[in-house]
Each structure stands twice: as C-alpha cells, then as structure tokens.
Amino acid sequence: MIWMAVIAGSLGCYVEKLIGFLLPASVLERVSIRRITGLLPVALLSALVAVQTFADGQTLVIDARLAGVLAAVVALVLRAPFLVVVLVAAITAALLRSTGLAA
Amino acid sequence: MPRAHGRRITRDAAGIGLATGAYGLSFGAISVASGLDPLQTQVLSLGMFTGASQFALVGVLGAGGGAVAAVLTAWLLGARNGLYALSLSPVLRVTGPQRLAAAQLTIDESTAMALGHPTPAAAARRAFWSTGLSVFVLWNIGTLVGALGAAAIDDPGTLGLDAAIPAGFLALLWPRLVDRTMWAVAAAGATVALVLTPVLRPGLPVLAAGLVALAASWIIGRRS
Numbered sequence: 001m002i003w004m005a006v007i008a009g010s011l012g013c014y015v016e017k018l019i020g021f022l023l024p025a026s027v028l029e030r031v032s033i034r035r036i037t038g039l040l041p042v043a044l045l046s047a048l049v050a051v052q053t054f055a056d057g058q059t060l061v062i063d064a065r066l067a068g069v070l071a072a073v074v075a076l077v078l079r080a081p082f083l084v085v086v087l088v089a090a091i092t093a094a095l096l097r098s099t100g101l102a103a
Numbered sequence: 104m105p106r107a108h109g110r111r112i113t114r115d116a117a118g119i120g121l122a123t124g125a126y127g128l129s130f131g132a133i134s135v136a137s138g139l140d141p142l143q144t145q146v147l148s149l150g151m152f153t154g155a156s157q158f159a160l161v162g163v164l165g166a167g168g169g170a171v172a173a174v175l176t177a178w179l180l181g182a183r184n185g186l187y188a189l190s191l192s193p194v195l196r197v198t199g200p201q202r203l204a205a206a207q208l209t210i211d212e213s214t215a216m217a218l219g220h221p222t223p224a225a226a227a228r229r230a231f232w233s234t235g236l237s238v239f240v241l242w243n244i245g246t247l248v249g250a251l252g253a254a255a256i257d258d259p260g261t262l263g264l265d266a267a268i269p270a271g272f273l274a275l276l277w278p279r280l281v282d283r284t285m286w287a288v289a290a291a292g293a294t295v296a297l298v299l300t301p302v303l304r305p306g307l308p309v310l311a312a313g314l315v316a317l318a319a320s321w322i323i324g325r326r327s
Contacts, residue, residue: 005170006143009160010150012174013181017153018206020188021197028189032324037183039316041155042285043292044180045276047312050293052162052269055300055308068266069273076277083125089270093263 064102068093104225112220112230119212120237123154124245129271130157131249136264137165141250148246152239153210155275156181159309162268168306176306179313187214194218194227208235284323291315 053069054060068089075085096102134144147157156177163173188209197205217231280286292312299308
C-alpha cells in the first residue's frame with residue numbers, strides 16, 4: 001500500500017509539472033486558476049499543521065507536540081532556517097517528555 | 104551575460120541547494136519515523152521531488168490516513184508546480200527530452216530563481232538549471248542521510264520527531280502568509296480539519312480543508 005502511494009503520488013506530481021510545459025501560456029491568464037493554486041497550499045498546509053499537532057487517530061489531544069510547534073513559531077519569528085525550526089520543535093518535545101512535563 | 108553575473112547566479116544556486124539539503128535531512132528522518140522504509144523515502148525524493156507534497160504524503164500515511172487520501176493531498180499540493188511550469192515555459196524554451204528534465208526540476212526554488220533573473224534570457228535559464236540541479240542533488244543526499252539516521256533509532260517519538268512533522272509544515276506555510284486573506288484561509292483550513300478530525304477517517308479532514316481554498320477563491324472572485 002505504501003509503495004502504491006509512493007509511485008502514484010510521484011507519477012501524478014510529475015505529470016502536473018509536465019502539463020505546464022505542454023499547455024499554451026494563455027492558461028495563465030485565467031485569474032481563477034492562478035488564485036486557486038495560490039490558495040490551495042495555504043489551506044492544506046495549515047490543516048496539516050493543525051492535524052499533526054492535535055490529532056491522535058481520530059481524537060484531539062494536547063501533548064508535547066503543541067509545545068514543539070509553539071517553539072517552532074518562535075524560531076520562525078526569529079527567521080531561523082528550516083532545519084533549525086524543525087530541530088527546535090523536536091528538541092522541545094523530547095525535553096518535555098524526558099522530564100515528564102508532557103506526554 | 105557578464106561572467107560575474109553568471110558566477111553569482113551559480114553561487115546563489117549552490118547556497119539554495121545547501122539549505123534545501125539540510126531540509127532534505129529532516130524529510131528523510133520524518134518519512135522513516137512515519138513508517139516508510141529508506142528506499143520508499145528515497146524514491147519519493149527522486150521521483151516526486153517536491154517537498155510539500157512529499158511531507159504531506161508521509162504525514163497522511165503516518166497518521167493512518169490511507170493511500171488514497173495521502174496521494175490526493177500530495178497531488179493537490181503539487182498543482183502549483185504546473186503553474187510554475189506554465190510561467191517558465193516561454194523563458195526556458197525547452198523542447199523534446201529537455202522538457203522532460205525541466206519538468207522534474209520545476210519546484211519553488213528553481214522557479215523563484217529563474218523568474219528573479221528575467222534578463223537576459225541566458226541568466227534566467229542558468230538560474231533555473233543550476234538551482235534545480237543543485238537542489239535535486241543535495242535534497243536527495245539529505246534524504247538519504249536523514250532516512251538512514253532515523254532508521255537506526257528505535258523510537259522516534261522519544262526524540263520528538265512527531266513534533267518535527269507539524270513544525271515542518273508550519274515552516275512551509277509561514278512564507279505564504281503574506282496578507283490577511285492568506286491568514287484567513289489558513290485559519291479556516293485548520294479549523295475545518297480539526298472539527299472534522301473526530302468524525303472522518305484520518306487524511307480526509309486535510310482534504311476537506313482543500314475545499315476552503317475553493318470557497319475562498321470563489322468568494323474573492325465574486326468580490327472583484
């Protein structure tokens with residue numbers, strides 16, 4: 001099942017890129033297409049942030065992940081690079097767990 | 104194009120590649136922590152080669168969301184690359200097999216570099232190819248190291264890798280929050296996904312948040 005997702009996902013993402021080189025540039029003039037492709041990543045990424053922070057299966061929980069994400073916000077405000085943001089979140093969550101302050 | 108100009112583009116491209124390589128490291132680790140093996144992880148970085156979609160695919164799979172939801176989320180996030188390709192097409196003027204290679208290297212970074220150096224056309228082309236190639240190589244090396252490293256660890260949860268996943272998505276989202284519309288769409292997307300989490304199978308709440316983007320686009324279109 002994982003292999004299916006990996007291969008289907010990869011093929012689809014490649015075809016999306018290729019289609020752009022095959023279509024006439026006039027498609028770009030359609031404002032609605034430009035707008036939707038700009039808004040989609042924002043809605044999906046924020047949904048992913050929310051779900052990966054609070055969801056445990058189908059229940060919502062508050063645990064060390066939330067502290068990690070809040071620490072990541074601080075890192076982003078301070079304009080830290082990607083790897084630092086991710087590390088700050090991981091270290092914060094790991095520290096809270098190892099000290100027993102959060103699950 | 105003056106040679107100094109060309110050298111500067113190449114140097115910037117290498118720098119962007121190094122930064123994304125570091126980020127590939129976290130993708131490799133997170134993918135393995137989500138339950139993929141290092142080979143599957145590497146195939147994603149080689150074949151899919153678009154960060155947000157890769158993170159989404161492994162995130163949804165890791166949360167038990169199933170293959171269909173994972174693939175759909177990755178495709179929806181990858182749709183913007185098609186738009187990039189459309190804007191790059193008249194600049195790069197690629198034909199035949201070159202077009203196949205250009206398509207694979209069409210990502211946020213290479214597009215931004217090419218469109219950021221519009222004249223002369225040779226500079227735009229150099230920016231695209233050098234950035235695309237340097238990111239491709241270093242992203243894949245980063246993935247390999249991160250995946251093998253995480254595979255050597257017993258329980259990724261104790262290292263806080265589960266908190267690294269939403270932090271990664273947040274870092275991808277952050278630069279897109281440029282105005283109030285984007286903030287509103289982000290808030291609505293997160294709310295919809297959380298409200299639906301208890302009632303829908305994992306993976307589907309995120310897809311439902313995609314409808315928020317469609318609704319927002321429709322509302323904006325009616326206003327203007």
